[in-house]
Amino acid sequence: MLYFLTSLQRISLMASKSQRLHQIAGSNLQSSTKRARTMATNSSMRDAFSKHAEYLNNLNDKRERVVKASRDVTMNSKKVIFQVHRMSKYNKEEVLEKAEKDLAAVTNQHVSRLVKELQGTDFWKLRRAYSPGIQEYIEAATFYNFCKTGSLLKLDEINSTLLPLSDPSLEPLQINVLDYLLGLADLTGELMRLAIGQISDGELEFAEKICRFVRDIYRDLTLVVPIMDDSSDMKTKMDTMLQSVMKIENACFSVHVRGSEYIPLLGSNDPSSFLVGLPDIEL
Structure with a gap:
């Protein structure tokens, strides 16, 4: 077919074919480069995710x-x-x-x-x-x-x-300070139980010492807790701590008022008793 074309036409046709071949080659090279770049990116992402997964598992x-x-x-x-x-x-x-x-x-x-x-x-x-x-x-x-x-x-x-x-x-x-203060709040409950037991044993002086100690802790914490961050647990325990202080004070006060006649009984209806409302002992 090229035999019947003029020289100029043959040169133009050959140039066009050469251009298409270059475009195809360039397109293939670009596709290969893009594919290699994509594979490298995917590999680096897998490595990053693997490291994060290992960290979270550990x-x-x-x-x-x-x-x-x-x-x-x-x-x-x-x-x-x-x-x-x-x-x-x-x-x-x-x-x-x-x-x-x-x-x-x-x-x-x-x-x-x-x-x-x-x-x-x-x-x-x-x-x-x-x-x-x-x-x-x-x-x-x-x-x-x-x-x-x-x-x-x-x-x-x-x-x-x-x-x-x-x-x-x-x-x-x-x-940390927060866990320490939360532990102290629980301590007052144990000291309240100890004070009640000491009063039952006739150790009023020790019970009064416990009362002063618990009262001092509560007073100091009332100044600290309102300005604490993340203190929701502490504020809840402050209410329980106040109840412990009141129970110890009422118990010690009842002993002073009633003297040797004070015998705390479970289920007592005496308003001054710190055990009001507790069930009677079943014998």
């Missing part, structure tokens, strides 16, 4: 271990509190000595697990997982310390006992 596994350790701390801290409640004027030293050993066991066996899991990490990410156990531990430690020394165990003193459990090369777990 965090969830750590959270489960922290929750388990926190439950163990809670359970064994309650045993320390129950041990202290066995105290009377006849066996105080013996009971407190046993409570001290139990508290040391909680620290070394169970709190240490929390410390190992949480040191060097962002504690606030998992705070909800371990906070209940820490609050119960603070309650047990401060309850024992008050019965032993008559004073309040401070946050710095508690945190100092956790330092030997940590790796010196990593940031250690330190109990």
Whole structure:
């Protein structure tokens, strides 16, 4: 066919074919480059998602271990509190000595697990997982310390006992102020029960000391809680704390008013009794 075309037409036709071949080649090259770029992008995204998935899986596994350790701390801290409640004027030293050993066991066996899991990490990410156990531990430690020394165990003193459990090369777990105050709020409830028991044993002086101590804690917290961030739990516990203060005050006041005639009976209808409304003992 090219034989019948003029030279100019043959040159034009050949140029057109050459141009189409270049366009096809360029299109194929561009498609290959785009495909390679897309594959590289997909590969980098898969790597990024894999890293995030691994991080989240490890965090969830750590959270489960922290929750388990926190439950163990809670359970064994309650045993320390129950041990202290066995105290009377006849066996105080013996009971407190046993409570001290139990508290040391909680620290070394169970709190240490929390410390190992949480040191060097962002504690606030998992705070909800371990906070209940820490609050119960603070309650047990401060309850024992008050019965032993008559004073309040401070946050710095508690945190100092956790330092030997940590790796010196990593940031250690330190109990925050909010968990400490929440533990103190629960402490007042245990002190209320202890005060009632001491009155029953005739230890009015010790009960009055407890009353002053609990009243001071409540008064100081009423100044702090309103300006705290994330204090909804604390504000709820303040109402319970006020009830504990009132029960101790009413009990001590009733003893002073009625003297030796004061014998608290469950189910009493006496308005001055701190046990009003409780069911009668079934014999």
